[in-house]
Amino acid sequence: MDFYQIVIIALALSLDAFGVALSIGLNCKVRTLNKFYFCLSFGFFQFLFSFIGAYAGVIFSTYVAAIPNIIGGMIIAIVGVMMIKEGLENKEECILLKPKMYVILGISVSIDALVVGFTALNMITSLVELTKYTLFVGIITLILTIIAFFISRFLHHIQFVCKYADYIGGTILIMFGLKMMFL
Numbered sequence: 001m002d003f004y005q006i007v008i009i010a011l012a013l014s015l016d017a018f019g020v021a022l023s024i025g026l027n028c029k030v031r032t033l034n035k036f037y038f039c040l041s042f043g044f045f046q047f048l049f050s051f052i053g054a055y056a057g058v059i060f061s062t063y064v065a066a067i068p069n070i071i072g073g074m075i076i077a078i079v080g081v082m083m084i085k086e087g088l089e090n091k092e093e094c095i096l097l098k099p100k101m102y103v104i105l106g107i108s109v110s111i112d113a114l115v116v117g118f119t120a121l122n123m124i125t126s127l128v129e130l131t132k133y134t135l136f137v138g139i140i141t142l143i144l145t146i147i148a149f150f151i152s153r154f155l156h157h158i159q160f161v162c163k164y165a166d167y168i169g170g171t172i173l174i175m176f177g178l179k180m181m182f183l
Helices: 003-025 032-064 067-089 099-119 127-155 159-163 165-182
Strands: none
Touching (some): 003 032, 003 099, 003 127, 003 165, 032 099, 032 127, 067 099, 067 165
């Protein structure tokens, strides 16, 4: 597997994390430290799941290939519904600020990395090469989520976006969840 293929795989895997980070960044209650934790979570779980998927490879590929996208999509869609509900209730507490959300969203945007590990990365036989490639996937995800949070910071200056951030972010998460489940 050459470097070009790994870059394409890393970019494709990190697009879900990018979209989720963009919608999280629209929420005015999410602070810089929270964004930092989300970036670390998304990057770490992309690395971990692609590593586990590649390492487990051939054994589980026939049994698990379709299920992870459905589970991850359901989790992301549920978080989107919760964000919209939170926007309707105008509560002071933000669900995204709970520590367990870093893990839940990190896992849900990274589940597809298991499938990619099963199918595309399982031919890498060297543990050193496997670690190097999967670390690269995690680093690309980390960088793209940082970029998403910077973009969302500029979107805050648009009054409409800031006023309806929970609705917009929730709707985006629901669409990503549905895309993961059905496409």
